[in-house]
Amino acid sequence: xxxxxxxxxxxxxxxxxxxxxxxxxxxxxxxxxxxxxxxxxxxxxxxxxxxxxxxxxxxxxxxxxxxxxxxxxxxxxxxxxxxxxxxxxxxxxxxxxxxxxxxxxxxxxxxxxxxxxxxxxxxxxxxxxxxxxxxxxxxxxxxxxxxxxxxxxxxxxxxxxxxxxxxxxxxxxxxxxxxxxxxxxxxxxxxxxxxxxxxxx
Amino acid sequence: xxxxxxxxxxxxxxxxxxxxxxxxxxxxxxxxxxxxxxxxxxxxxxxxxxxxxxxxxxxxxxxxxxxxxxxxxxxxxxxxxxxxxxxxxxxxxxxxxxxxxxxxxxxxxxxxxxxxxxxxxxxxxxxxxxxxxxxxxxxxxxxxxxxxxxxxxxxxxxxxxxxxxxxxxxxxxxxxxxxxxxxxxxxxxxxxxxxxxxxxxxxxxxxxxxxxxxxxxxxxxxxxxxxxxxxxxxxxxxxxxxxxxxxxxxxxxxxxxxxxxxxxxxxxxxxxxxxxxxxxxxxxxxxxxxxxxxxxxxxxxxxxxxxxxxxxxxxxxxxxxxxxxxxxxxxxxxxxxxxxxxxxxxxxxxxxxxxxxxxxxxxxxxxxxx
Numbered sequence: 022x023x024x025x026x027x028x029x030x031x032x033x034x035x036x037x038x039x040x041x042x043x044x045x046x047x048x049x050x051x052x053x054x055x056x057x058x059x060x061x062x063x064x065x066x067x068x069x070x071x072x073x074x075x076x077x078x079x080x081x082x083x084x085x086x087x088x089x090x091x092x093x094x095x096x097x098x099x100x101x102x103x104x105x106x107x108x109x110x111x112x113x114x115x116x117x118x119x120x121x122x123x124x125x126x127x128x129x130x131x132x133x134x135x136x137x138x139x140x141x142x143x144x145x146x147x148x149x150x151x152x153x154x155x156x157x158x159x160x161x162x163x164x165x166x167x168x169x170x171x172x173x174x175x176x177x178x179x180x181x182x183x184x185x186x187x188x189x190x191x192x193x194x195x196x197x198x199x200x201x202x203x204x205x206x207x208x209x210x211x212x213x214x215x216x217x218x219x220x221x222x
Numbered sequence: 223x224x225x226x227x228x229x230x231x232x233x234x235x236x237x238x239x240x241x242x243x244x245x246x247x248x249x250x251x252x253x254x255x256x257x258x259x260x261x262x263x264x265x266x267x268x269x270x271x272x273x274x275x276x277x278x279x280x281x282x283x284x285x286x287x288x289x290x291x292x293x294x295x296x297x298x299x300x301x302x303x304x305x306x307x308x309x310x311x312x313x314x315x316x317x318x319x320x321x322x323x324x325x326x327x328x329x330x331x332x333x334x335x336x337x338x339x340x341x342x343x344x345x346x347x348x349x350x351x352x353x354x355x356x357x358x359x360x361x362x363x364x365x366x367x368x369x370x371x372x373x374x375x376x377x378x379x380x381x382x383x384x385x386x387x388x389x390x391x392x393x394x395x396x397x398x399x400x401x402x403x404x405x406x407x408x409x410x411x412x413x414x415x416x417x418x419x420x421x422x423x424x425x426x427x428x429x430x431x432x433x434x435x436x437x438x439x440x441x442x443x444x445x446x447x448x449x450x451x452x453x454x455x456x457x458x459x460x461x462x463x464x465x466x467x468x469x470x471x472x473x474x475x476x477x478x479x480x481x482x483x484x485x486x487x488x489x490x491x492x493x494x495x496x497x498x499x500x501x502x503x504x505x506x507x508x509x510x511x512x513x514x515x516x517x518x519x520x521x522x523x524x525x526x527x528x529x530x531x532x533x534x535x536x537x538x539x540x541x542x543x544x545x546x547x548x549x550x551x552x553x554x555x556x557x558x559x560x561x562x563x564x565x566x567x568x569x570x571x572x573x574x575x576x577x578x579x580x581x582x583x584x585x586x587x588x589x590x591x592x
Contacts, residue, residue, distance in 0.1 A: 035405045098539040098572030099320075125454075128513070136540035158412030162455050 025139045026061075026113050028104065029220065030129055032120040032166035033146030034155060038176040042146055042205065042219075043117060049216040050115065059113040063103055100129065101137045108139075115220070120166070127169040142221040145170035145200075150180035152189045167196040172203065172218050179206035225382025229288045230442065233384060237482055237528045238504045239562045245554050246564040247587040248386055248530060250291040250509075251571025251580075253320050255280050258577060263319060264312025268362050270294040274373040281381040286584040288564075291387045291445070291484075293373045297321035298363035302432075303392045303447060304400035305329070305346075307354045310362070320573050328353045329401035331414060334421040342425035349401070371439070386507075387445035387484055389436030391476075393468035394422040394429060399450040407450070411460060419463065426468055434475060443482040443507070446472055452489035454513070461494060470500065477505045484530065488569055489513050495522040503527070511535075511568035520557045529557055532568040533583050538575035543582040550586035560592060 033039045047060045100118075107116055116139070120126050130141040145167045148155070156163060167173060173193055178186055193202060203215035216222075223231070235242045249255070256266035259276035266273050273294035281287045297308040300323055309315050309322040329349065337345050350356055357363055374385045398421070399407040410418050437444060451465045476483040483506045485498075490513040498508065503526040510516050512534035519529055532553070537546055550565055557563045565587050571580065 035403075098535045098574050101536075101540055102574060132536045132540075136536060154412065155409070159408050159455075160457060161453075162408070165454065 025137070026104075026108050026116045027221070028133055028137070028139045028141045029115060029117045030120045030126045030133075030141060030143045031117055031146060032126055032143070032170070033176075034148060034151075034159075036151070037146045037148035038205070039119065039146055041207075042174065042176065045211055046117075046216055046219060049211075049213060050220060050222075053213075053222075054114070058115075059111055060115045060117060061107045061111050061113040063100075063107070063116060063118045101133060104133060104137050104139060125165040125169070127165075130169065142172075143170045144219050145173045145197075147173060147175045147189065147193060148177050149175050149186060149189045150177040152192070153185070156192060164196050167193055167200075170197055170200050171221065173197060173200050174203050174205055174215075174219055176205045177207070178204045179208045226378050226384065229382055230384045233289045233386070233442075233564065234482075236558070236561050236564050237507055239525045239528065242561045242592060244288075244592060245558065245587045245590050246288040247286050247584050248289045248291065248564045248566045249281070249284075249287045249571075250566045250569070251575070252292055252295040253573045254571040254575050254580070257318075257573060258580075262311070262317050263321065263573075264310075264317035266294075267296050267310060267321060268312070268365075270296075270366060270369040270373060274369075274376050277373075277377060277383075278381040281377070281383045284581070284584050286588040287383065289384045289386045289442075290377060291385070291566075293377050293385060294366070294369070296362050296366040297323070298357040298360045299366060299390075301350065301354055301357045301400075303390060303396055305349065305354070305397045306400040308357060323400075325400050325403055327401075327403040327406055329398070331410060331417075333401075334398075334410070334414065334417045337421040337424050338417070342421075342428040346425075346428070374441070384442045386443040386482075387486075388439070388441030389433060389444040389481070390447070391429070391433030391436075391444065391472055392447040393451055393465055393472065394425045395451045395464055395468075396447060396449065397425065397429065398422070404450060408455070411456075411464065422464065422468070430468075430472060430475070433472065434479065437476065437479040437481045440479075441481055443484045444476050445486050446476065446483045447486045447488075448491075449488040452487065452491055453494040454490040454492075458493065462497075466494075466497060473501050473506060477502055482507060484509055486569070487511075487514065490515075492518055495519050498523060499526055501527070507564065509566070509569075513568075516553065517556050520562075525562065528562050528564060530564040530566055533565070534568050535570075535572040535575070538567055538579045538583070539572045541576075541579060543576075543578040546579040547582040547586045550583055551590060554586075554590050559590075 051058045104116055126143045130143060133139055133141050175189055201218050203218050205211050232242055233246045236246050256273050256276045259280055261276055277293040297310050300308055304323055307324045311317050311319050311321055374388055377383045377385050453461050473483045485506055486509045488511050492515055507528045507530050510531040512532045516529055516532050533549055537549055
């Protein structure tokens, strides 16, 4: 593990299941590395708050809320210091950065890597049950989230049929031909290998 | 020629794409500047005379600065554009933190119907009072309204600096996106497209007239904002329906009023640069934040529009003075070595910009041989 914390940028729209995924992910990593494994979460509140910070905090994880006076410009200026502050105060092994509504994950990755010195991984969470609908309205924004992703997690697979799931996969592949796709649903626990893929383990 | 006239002439020559004697530098950093000059954020957003004094002193210490976007500000006026709640330093957050805008769902889908049926003005008045804390009636907002013109005049008289943004406007998408929350709003565009459009049309005369009222004093320039309106977030067809008609009208009316529109466009506008060619040539300023490709903008717009920007906040906050200086020099080389370019931070200069980087950004404009 590097001295600087790993940073996982997690994108995904409101209601796509980010809170649940985060809890699953962190529980998995703690089970794997032990209870001293520390995770900090930076939540973006520019867009609608889509991670339930109360739930995360109650589960015993540190949540920092990033807030900004401007969509684009001041945020990057705040982001790297927030990561550095968390690294100094909590020494986490992993910082998860919620990315919805921010600048594109790609630009954030570049700035965090260049100026924060942290290895960055990008995970895009896709809600299979609303994908087609959201895609029609927000294709450009979804592309900005999925294209740079190192891994794509298709969630709520239990709410769609095989044909719909295949369509989700096809359009995700149009945006990102390389990233592994993992699948999740409320009906079954996620495989350890899939959680590892999201965390880049 | 007075110092003010010298600065103004240089700035307007760049706008009109006429050869300049120096690449103009336009300061835009309503948080960084007062902090650098020793004010807390709480003081900066409440003590406007001191804020303007700080801006005057800063400009005197930096003779490379040719214009300034705004010498003082209060976050309580931001909801006029954003319809979102703000958190002010010293009131809601610690006194030396940057003000914040909370874009959260404060407006329902049903509100669109109310706006269409009952009109925007009454709805907005009630919305401001009942849902986001009545920001415009805060004493700080009232004090800003009372002092702003004095601040502009002081910049002219005491520093010889024209204020580039004396009025502020944006298209309805910014208001509704701020009130609904970004994701909700964009889903509204999909699920209730006609209703959203009708509400925008109902809101537009109110928004436009409010903006135009700010141009009556014939300021040098006016801020026309676009952040959620960025084509990065919308398909071309949607952008043409929900953004462009309002944006075009706002820009044309600004020019008709004899005022220079400063198109403060955040995020990436690459895909609609071609549409900006429809706007009158050599009348507008296109301010970019580093996300839009300024070189592509110059190529597409050719000699039709002055570009303002776009030193990224990441460089100003975390880069080195040499990196900043080189960025500015290369930008001038590529985008406007003779004219048609004004240097500034991309969007607002970040609060945590390094002083040496800011100084390097300004110095590069003084050193460049036009």
